[in-house]
Amino acid sequence: MDSTQTQRRSQYRGHRRDIDGLRGLAIALVVVFHVFVGRVSAGVDVFLLLGGIFFFSPQIRNALNPAGLTVVQSFLRIFRRLYPALITVVTVAVVSALLIFNRVRWPEVGEDAASSLLYVQNLHLANLGQEYSAVNREVSVFQHIWSMSVQMQIYLGSLLVIALVAAMFQRHVRSSSQVLHWLLVIATLASFGYATWLGGHDQGANYYSPFSRFWEIGLGGLFGIWLLGRVLPAAWAQLRLVAGVAGLVLIIGTGLFLDGAAQFPGPWTLVPLAGAMLVVLAGNPVEGDDAESSTSSWVTALLCAAPFQFLGRIAYSLYLWHWPALVLVTYLMSDGADVVEPGGGAGSFFNGITATLGNGEGILVGTVVVVTSVLLAWATYRLIETPLRQRAKPARSMALSPAYVRQSVRGRRGVVGGVSALVMVIATVGVVSFGPVIEHRNEQAAATEADDVDPADYPGPAAFLEDVPVPDDMPVQPDPAVGEEEMLPDTQPDGCFSGFAESNVILTQQFNSTDTPCAYGDVDSDRTMYLAGGSHSEHYLNALETIGEEQGIKIVPILKMGCVLGMNLPHLSGDPYPECAEWNDKAQQYIFDNPPTDGVFMPVTRPTMIEGDGPDMVPFEYIDMVQRLTDAGIHTWGVRDTPWHMAGPGVQGNARLCVAEGVDGDCGIAEEASMAPVNPALEAYQGLDMTPLDLTPALCRDGRCPAVVGNVLVYRDGQHFTSLFSSLLAPEISRQMYDASPALPETPLP
Template identity: 60%
Template sequence: MNSTAPRSYRRDVDGLRGLAIALVVIFHVFVGRVSSGVDVFLLVGGIFFFGPQIRNALSPTGQTLVQSVVRLLRRLYPALLTVVTVTMVAGLVVYSRPRWVQTAQDAAASLLYRQNFHLASQGQDYAAVGRDVSLYQHIWSMSAQLQIYLASLVVIVVVAWLVRRWRRDGSGVRAVSAVTVLHLLLVVATAASFVYAVYLHSVDQGWNYYSPVSRFWEIGLGGLLGIWLVNRELPAGVARFRVPAGIVGVVLIIATGLFLDGAAQFPGPLTLIPLTGATLVILAGNPVADRSDRADRSDRADRSDRSGDLVGVSAVLVTRPFQFLGRVSYSLYLWHWPLLVLATFHFSTVTGPTRTAGVQGITATLGPRRGVAVGVAVIVLSLALAWLTQRYIETPLREARKPTRSWWPASREALRSRPAVAVVGTAVVVSAAVVSTGPVMEYRENARLSAMDAEDLDPAQYPGPRAFLEDAPVPSDVPVRPDLSSEKHMLPPTQDDGCYARFSDTDIVLTHDFNDSSEPCVYGDVNSRRTIYLAGGSHSEHYLPALDVVAKSQHIRIVPILKMGCVLGMPLPRLGGDEYPECAEWDARAQQYIFDNPPTDGVFMTVTRPTTIEGDGPDQTPTEYVDMVRKLSDAGIHTWGVRDTPWNMQAPGEQGNGRLCVAEGLLGDGPGQDCGTDLNLAMAEVNPALVALDGLDVTEIDLTDSMCRDGRCPAVVGNVLVYRDGQHFTDVFSQMLGPELERQMFDPDAVAAMKSAQEKAVADNGGTSGVSGELLPKDVRRMPKPGEEGYEEGYVEGYVEGYDAGTAAEDDGTATTSATAATTSQGSPPAQQSTVDGSAR
């Protein structure tokens, strides 16, 4: 059989697509993990894409590049536009105001087929369902797929044209050479993409997951299967292996999602497991050679329906349920995720996904009974909407027949058709409306919030940290400030000024606009000769508003030496555990600068951090921090060592979000309903830096009492929002910390009291200073996940037992609202932290 000849239609492959979408939906709804369904989709997409497009490019009467693109968009875009528009409107109705701009921006990224780039730019790894994940997170795969298709179309057309042009008349290169060249090019590109995906998996898995270059090999492999193997006759001797091959293939596909973390592994080498399974399933449906009946075999190969030849898994895949799922798979994929997210948001009172014993999904968030009921309802509604979309939008708007070859995107007949013009016009208008909604909303919000930023808060109505430090009265019925709508208006001035090193930067940023301006990055008393360096990452940076107050009072100039996701003296990995070489390079340069240009009044930096890189407590002082402070002390440079903030963790490895929790009305008067976190989970009983840094030239600073009381660290203190996310101060609360920070830095009585506390801590530690005994540094780089060595089941249960109790009460009918336990603070997972304020470190 010629590899370029038209193929008989494979209904069993359609059924495989149906199996894939079933896995995607079930895993998203009830398991909360990545199945291998999307990877099977990409493989199957390649089967149906490359062979036909190569044949089309080599045909003198084939469609032009413009027509191919139009045909592709007519197949994909109408359903996408319908789903995105409907769900965006639903999101704007259901969501609170702080989520509107992000929702509209996500919708625009989906329609522009750049959702994968959009998620990657925001640092959002693929996350399980929860209140805070994007409605359009799943569109990343369609974006990457279309990017690959468009780039491949251009390459195929250009290469085919070049080969035809170089062909010599009478001898030499013939038309078949174009086929050979294109097939060889596909082999090379697929292999190169696989090698790149394996490399990037160990370097930056977050980007690897979304990258079209990394994903190409899955589609390319499907293309090679479609060209070389699909419909190739199998030798009669292997016919008996078709049934076991199909079964093994299905097992590999399903088991992948059960035993592998796809978000952490794909499209790396382990992706070969489900794709091998899909290949086995496809080969199991290939025809078997029969030498005794060549004519009948030839006729059978040309028939579009060869279901009678299928056995085992292949025969199951051509049954009605799988064929139905295959037909509606595209629309079902579009609908199920936003419906699932909206349902989770509506029925849950816990922001962010809650994991119980390694399980995520709607049952983990809503509880078993309610979760199953809502999950089933989501699936049924998704199926109904998918059928309606497929029947009344997808099918009617597809290209019914191939048009005559032309470089115009539409034929004259289409331009004269009023219904066609109306459909295109409506699509253009609706698309423009959706794409412009985000920028318009953001502009209006910025204008409103900028006016509010200029307002002075009445200290009687907004005592902030004085409510805890001085028992200042806190009036009720006062709106929380700063306004909860936008995180961007809660950032320290270094963000707007471009006075910090971004993740990709390795140089120290000392002037505005990331060193592109001549204006120096200085704060406080900018004309003073006394200088303090504010050094480290975002957890040093968010003290700048407070330090600015102190510095103006003490006549000190503040110079920021900052890099997101980095600290002095300790090269850190990225939040997801990937290597972060830019941090190590910046750290070396920052230290060199500090020692070459010592500040007059020292370095202000954090001297504790959570136990794990994700933020799980209690806090500790790593050996590298001690070594850094010792190096400063040996160089005659004083250290202002501030204890890190208590991180708002909802579950191990999953950060909360106090701002969204408060904005969505989840703030209550009951236990654990303060949108905050448990002090004992986040912080050690005694500041670990007191013992670890004893004997060094350091002033210990601990502001925990400003934000925590009675074992809780709430999201709102004195009518002022403490955190803009899960662990970074709002600029307003930070500024209000100024007087207490100045007291601990310069008041002799406060310094003496802290010194006494340090002496007591050292004595309680057996008179031993430094990091020793129970204060040995723990793993701050990565917390073991379920199934990995070092994972403690009870640790997860300790976080979620209160939540389990609350949901159990709901399921038994004894509670109507979720009384979230002290250990389940509301917030968003690390995947949802905005990169506008850097890494959560």
């Protein structure tokens, strides 16, 4: 290669304005799809690829340079570039949420904000996806920070590996470079394989996992090392336009034709990433080019145009601002409704803000959100990002010396960044501590509320069952604003349930890690009753504990979240749930090997659809389970499932939030929408040893199933009882269990 070509190749390894424009296109797709479509676009995936292009090659060269920055310095350089804008947006969003949201949402805002600042939002969201109590949790104001958390985790882990390998081969730079390149190849392929496998087992975890997402950044790194700026053969000049157009089609078409929430980061993610690489290659130099002709493709020229350059410059800040603005404005304009979660509206294409506000108002408000976000992003770029950016590369230093610190905090134009750093520290401490402070306040408030409420003021289910008068102007108990965690049965803090990731039967407290048995009611009794199934069994614990004490029965929970006895359910999202099947086999084996003296208490109906849409019905697997219990001489206490409060088809509502925010109406659901006209268990279990229990009369009246009955909050979310309401159900459940005549017909119902 002659000296002219070598010089030109070096030039193209420098600043690429077309890549800036591609970043601008990516952020435009993210914003438009989030605001108006409510689907996952390819924008974030393009960002991950571009991040890898400009991360690995420079960091490898730096690590192999004896005068290069240390791991700490490299991380601080990245952190300094990203954190000032992040803390600015998060702080403003938290303050705005406090002004707009009811206090019932404050704990969630605090949790999400802290997770965002600590760069663990992806793990936080993945964990929420594994919590059955969070299935109808409203969309987070900071949900979009998951991608930045993934990037930071991957960058930090990669920096450590790169530094370690460079140190091991410090005397053999060429060997070290080859090892690092091969490690990157292997890690990228391994991550791709893992993402492909995990997508078929747990897509929720797959979507947020840094191990699943690594290959997108790794692929960008390999592309940057091997192809970015490389002078391509002269024949490529004729293919630039085709490559550029094909790349744009692949990137833009991804959000239109693929369901990223359900398919990424699996193999289909190669579609937008291939598109992005084609667009970048369309701007590469070719043999015989002069510097100007490298932009001959109109695709490259388009990306170099002012609008895309502007969006590319503010892309990071725009990404930070647009989602909080969308969520908060939608909530404010819709009297408490939430924007549709990206990827959550598979039944219709347009599920963004128009799905909440309607087409006319939605388009208008959405446009205001976009314009406002752009203005805020521009201001953040000019006033926060640019002035605080570290302009000069510091000298290598193993320790953060005073000279290095002074150089680090000195911003552009000679403005000392010490004040800015102090403000960021104060804001960070305030935001991170906000959630725990609110939680502590709620715990104190909950501790002052006695479960033994005056039945004259809080008759609860007796108001429907016995027409007991309900005093007016009494505050609802438990306080719907104190948080769902304070309304859970004791099995939760005791660790007496199997979580989503476990498949073992939990029989002792703290998930079998102690010797204290999971037992309630009359814990010293030789008589036993199993409370078996998932959370719709668990929320009867308070009632059964009272009944167990009265009847002299020990209540033993055999519980797994999101699972039921006798039926291998998928996750609520529809993803496979192999842990449920494993737990089912073990739970049934335990029950049959250790038969209870007083039977098994469990739900015997469920909604028609897995998402919760009604009416209730009886799956044949339920009948088969009761048949096997009957054959084993074990009685079944079969309770009808509760009404599920749905915000829309396939979308669960939240009755507690509705009550806390004072929404007009009873915050309930029409009985016919969730419950069949006649308890379907009456016919389905004929001839089996089962006592049917139906609490619908305690929950519904005159065709409505409200969120508050007798001044008592019925649900802690959309279908699970509060512990207080469960306790107040004990007399009716006991009556149906021991005082009422068997209700199963001997002959088929007409």
